[in-house]
Amino acid sequence: MNNREIAETFDKIADLLEIKGEVIFKVLAYRRAAESLRELASDVAGHHQQAKLTEIPGVGKAIADKIDELISTGKLGFYEKLVQEVPETLVELLRVPDLGPKKAGLFWRELGISTLSDLESAAKSGKLRSLPGMGQKSEAKILAGLESLSRRTLRTPIGQAWPVAQELLAKLRGVPGVQTVELAGSLRRMKATVGDIDLLAAAEDSHAVMDAFAQDPEVSRILSRGETKASVEFRNGLRAQLWVHPPQRFGTALQYATGSKEHNVRLRELAQKQNLSLSDQAFLRVDGREILCADEQKVYETLDLPWIPAELREDRGEVQAARQGNLPELLELADIKGDLHAHSTWSDGKNSILEMAKAARKRGWNYMAVTDHSHSLGVAGGLSAEELLAQREEVEKAQTELGDSIHIFHGVEMEIRADGSLDYPDEVLAGLDIVIAALHSGLRQPRQQVTERMLNAIRNPHVDIIAHPVGRLIPDREGADLDLETIFKAAAEHGVVLEINSDPRRLDLDDVHARRAIEMGVLLTVNSDAHSPAGYDLLQFGVAMARRGWVKASQVTNTWDLEHLQGWIKKRGK
């Protein structure tokens, strides 16, 4: 059992215990343990082997025993006993908006409802409204929730939420009387997927901005609307909420709404130690006096902390680092001097090499790499060795036309084939400036086999970069079951660079693994994987993922200037 599977088991236990009516802190303990396992960059099996399970935050004696049982036997007696008491299927009811554990428990005990279809028929036949605390409106809400669930079951990838949020921001910022509007929540923290769009406006009077928000033409229904908070659902099922606060309280409110919850808990602890209580509105002194913060800097300053970038606010040690003055100088988009992974019409790109290079130049970059697919990736029109040679001529022609305004590297995105071999012989690879290797097939192979394939590519002296190492596709596909510790070690040893792919469907490496990789001395590159000039825009998502992984500019090869990068390539034996 891997980290994710064990975390899922604990989350289910938490849900079932909560429906059962167990004390909330026991429920929270299981959730915290699950979260902690997901955050773990290394394999829990390793901690298990070394009997160090309780060193994982949130894991004590009881949960360590359960992890032990799960790893040793693949089963958990406690869980099996629990699902005898509370049907396992009840957890799916919790995915219905406005339906939580209390009502799920009530429906189950009173009406024997244990599945979504049970719930739907009970709601349609009017049985729910007879229960205590339920009425017609609650019943209608459940039906509406079921309907919205059928349209949207998963969290929304950031690539979908981002443009919607930007439009909303622009629109709300134009409302008279509004001083600022900012993103908050997981979207501001730039998580790969978001639950909804959180927005925060500063205004003395909330009515105008609330109106503009609720009357947006894309809004299909208004879920709630008050003086300070409103929440809506768009036609595509995506939800957004807006808080409005007076400007003098905006900093506190923005900090609070940005989260994460865990980060905020950490700040509250600090506040308590200073005899302050921190709410979403202001600090409160014991004598009842308030400390208002118009901006976030003041919130952190009041706690004797430097401002912490939103991408770091996940309670992964950032508060402690801030206290010690050890916050990393995070990578910024402006640090990027070029892109090392882009496609042209030679394979599945939409534009010529010259067009892609010109677009890169327009962004102020000093270099870019043309890295089309290799022939095994037939669906993408991969290049044969001969075509690759012919492509070189076109690269040189484009370079002549562009002069020294931008440098074009000739590279390739080469398949690591399912049998572990590489798609070109060494002599072909030797003629290229940059060789990227990537897995696109055989992603479901057993851990050892797929890891060995990757290691084989890393050990090849011509391979410079591994693209989107894990191969996940958000939200459809999990990545390969790679032994990343071993891969990071090999990459560091052979000087092979690992990519953070900026395509919002990939964001691979992710934040947790990127952080682990740099800890182990691996160099990274943040690439667009652009198939058209617009694809370069995606780089902001890759940069955000790097920031979430505590990555500094110096650890990213495409922040280096051209000479430095060329020197590095030369040193690798090209």
Added chain:
DNA sequence: GCCGTTTTCGGCCCGACTGTTTTCAGTCG
């Protein structure tokens, strides 16, 4: 069930909004 530079026992963030209540419970973030 976890955790500890005020605690090995007693905390564990807290307020807005909604719908059902006639003073509050449930959900959400």
